[in-house]
Amino acid sequence: MLGRERAEVNRGVELFLRTIVARAYPRVIGANREKSWIFFETLLPLLSVAAYVFFYRAIQAPEEYIGLVVVGGAMTAYWLNVLWSMSAQLYWDKDAGNLTLYIAAPSSLMAILLGMAVGGLFMTTTRAVAIIAAGWLLFGVQFSLQYWALLLLTFIITMAALYGLGMVFASVFLLWGREAWHISNLLQEPIYLASGFYFPVKALGFWVASAASLIPLTLGLDAMRQLLFPTGPTLGFLDVQLEIGILVGLALIFVTASKFALDYMEGRAKQEGRLTERRR
Amino acid sequence: MREALRSFRVATWLGWQIESNWTDPFLFFVYSIVKPVASVMILVIMYWVITRTDTTSPYFAYMYLGNAAYIYVGSILVGVSWAVIDDREHYQTLKYIYVSPIKFYFYLLGRGMARFLTGSLSVAITMGFGLLVLGLPIGLGAIHWPYLGASMVLGLASLAVLGLLLGAATLQMARHYWSVGESVAGALYLMCGAIFPLDVLPAWLRPLGFALPLTYWLESLRRAVLGAEASRAISPSLAGLSDGQLLLILLVATLISSVMSIYFFRWSEHRAREKGLIDMTTHY
Numbered sequence: 001m002l003g004r005e006r007a008e009v010n011r012g013v014e015l016f017l018r019t020i021v022a023r024a025y026p027r028v029i030g031a032n033r034e035k036s037w038i039f040f041e042t043l044l045p046l047l048s049v050a051a052y053v054f055f056y057r058a059i060q061a062p063e064e065y066i067g068l069v070v071v072g073g074a075m076t077a078y079w080l081n082v083l084w085s086m087s088a089q090l091y092w093d094k095d096a097g098n099l100t101l102y103i104a105a106p107s108s109l110m111a112i113l114l115g116m117a118v119g120g121l122f123m124t125t126t127r128a129v130a131i132i133a134a135g136w137l138l139f140g141v142q143f144s145l146q147y148w149a150l151l152l153l154t155f156i157i158t159m160a161a162l163y164g165l166g167m168v169f170a171s172v173f174l175l176w177g178r179e180a181w182h183i184s185n186l187l188q189e190p191i192y193l194a195s196g197f198y199f200p201v202k203a204l205g206f207w208v209a210s211a212a213s214l215i216p217l218t219l220g221l222d223a224m225r226q227l228l229f230p231t232g233p234t235l236g237f238l239d240v241q242l243e244i245g246i247l248v249g250l251a252l253i254f255v256t257a258s259k260f261a262l263d264y265m266e267g268r269a270k271q272e273g274r275l276t277e278r279r280r
Numbered sequence: 281m282r283e284a285l286r287s288f289r290v291a292t293w294l295g296w297q298i299e300s301n302w303t304d305p306f307l308f309f310v311y312s313i314v315k316p317v318a319s320v321m322i323l324v325i326m327y328w329v330i331t332r333t334d335t336t337s338p339y340f341a342y343m344y345l346g347n348a349a350y351i352y353v354g355s356i357l358v359g360v361s362w363a364v365i366d367d368r369e370h371y372q373t374l375k376y377i378y379v380s381p382i383k384f385y386f387y388l389l390g391r392g393m394a395r396f397l398t399g400s401l402s403v404a405i406t407m408g409f410g411l412l413v414l415g416l417p418i419g420l421g422a423i424h425w426p427y428l429g430a431s432m433v434l435g436l437a438s439l440a441v442l443g444l445l446l447g448a449a450t451l452q453m454a455r456h457y458w459s460v461g462e463s464v465a466g467a468l469y470l471m472c473g474a475i476f477p478l479d480v481l482p483a484w485l486r487p488l489g490f491a492l493p494l495t496y497w498l499e500s501l502r503r504a505v506l507g508a509e510a511s512r513a514i515s516p517s518l519a520g521l522s523d524g525q526l527l528l529i530l531l532v533a534t535l536i537s538s539v540m541s542i543y544f545f546r547w548s549e550h551r552a553r554e555k556g557l558i559d560m561t562t563h564y
Contacts, residue, residue, distance in 0.1 A: 199326050
């Protein structure tokens with residue numbers, strides 16, 4: 001490769017990375033500047049999780065089910081983050097007038113979305129950790145960290161696949177107006193149901209659980225539960241290693257698809273004049 | 281009074297348009313079905329996974345009914361506070377609405393009414409699904425209709441005034457306003473025994489549940505639909521109260537909440553004008 005070409009590639013990579021940092025910056029710094037989010041984003045969502053815990057207690061469920069709810073409740077934070085702070089974010093940015101600036105800047109929309117993901121992960125992980133900690137302290141949930149390395153690996157691959165899916169969604173949301181809000185809203189409870197956030201997904205039966213596995217959190221959550229609880233494998237849907245393999249495949253597919261989808265949708269949005277449209 | 285009624289009627293129409301005209305009627309209908317049915321199916325599967333019993337047990341009906349009625353809490357409570365957010369931050373029309381010849385309190389009530397209508401659609405679908413698909417043990421002939429009617433009127437009235445309290449609080453907020461309604465609804469879901477009897481809560485949390493009008497609304501609703509004995513057997517802590525006492529407590533709680541909401545709303549409105557919060561846009 002010629003020196004000039006290499007310099008251009010290096011500059012492109014640098015710009016990509018700088019864009020990620022720049023978009024993640026306001027989310028991370030904003031969270032540190034204004035601490036009130038800790039109350040709203042950790043304590044209050046915990047109350048909803050607690051309702052499901054007490055429901056299981058009311059029907060005298062075995063204690064491992066309380067653990068399932070706590071882990072599921074913690075992972076809802078990531079799904080909500082993908083829906084509202086990533087997919088629908090381009091709609092909010094369009095509304096606020098930022099989207100045109102993103103497009104006009106000499107940077108990639110994918111880098112901007114990755115920056116959103118990195119910044120969002122910080123806040124979301126705090127919320128998830130708070131729910132896990134509360135589950136341990138308030139409900140006496142016992143977690144096993146025997147397979148912590150595999151657990152961490154599963155989590156990272158799940159997040160890669162999930163945020164890849166989020167980027168695909170974001171490209172579709174680029175074209176939407178007011179319906180973006182409703183579609184995000186619609187994708188909450190049905191996904192909690194299909195992915196088994198509050199019960200083992202295998203309870204849905206093989207075919208439904210298999211179809212739901214297209215959503216990365218289904219298999220990610222199932223694998224993490226199997227690794228976190230001694231009785232987890234009895235409640236698991238597939239073997240953990242197989243689930244990790246499928247998640248790697250999903251991550252590759254979604255991240256690649258998001259690149260094509262973003263390019264296509266950006267072009268279409270430009271042609272149809274949707275980037276500056278503010279249909280409220 | 282005429283102005284109040286007009287404000288209420290127009291706000292209801294406006295709210296309905298906002299809720300329903302974002303898409304075609306078919307997609308709106310699908311949206312109205314999928315969300316509540318998925319919500320209730322989460323609980324149904326949790327119940328099935330553990331009990332492995334059929335859906336004709338009284339406890340299942342107790343849980344199902346509480347969850348279905350709770351749709352109103354989410355709709356009305358969240359709806360009124362969202363009306364403030366929508367109008368002020370999103371559409372940026374609150375200032376124009378405020379200076380028009382309307383009664384702002386009744387305007388927000390009307391927006392809550394629109395959410396009541398969409399919520400009613402969800403409740404009807406959820407109950408229809410329960411009766412037709414899951415075989416809920418509810419006989420329409422066995423329902424105590426006058427008691428149910430009284431319970432619904434008082435319960436929905438208490439929800440409306442609680443929604444206005446929340447709306448008035450939202451008017452003062454510059455941060456996190458978008459999560460307030462959902463968070464309060466989530467907290468109430470836990471405290472008022474929507475899907476389990478209050479007896480399951482730790483002893484230190486129960487007094488909070490007993491202080492909420494919604495607790496008495498849901499209990500009276502269950503007694504009207506399932507029968508007093510079935511409901512009493514599941515919820516011993518409320519079993520000592522007669523049907524009449526439940527309604528009386530609900531009535532008193534609603535009146536107290538109404539007075540509180542009127543005074544708090546006036547204070548909030550006055551403060552919002554002083555601090556320039558009516559036309560505030562934070563982009564938060």
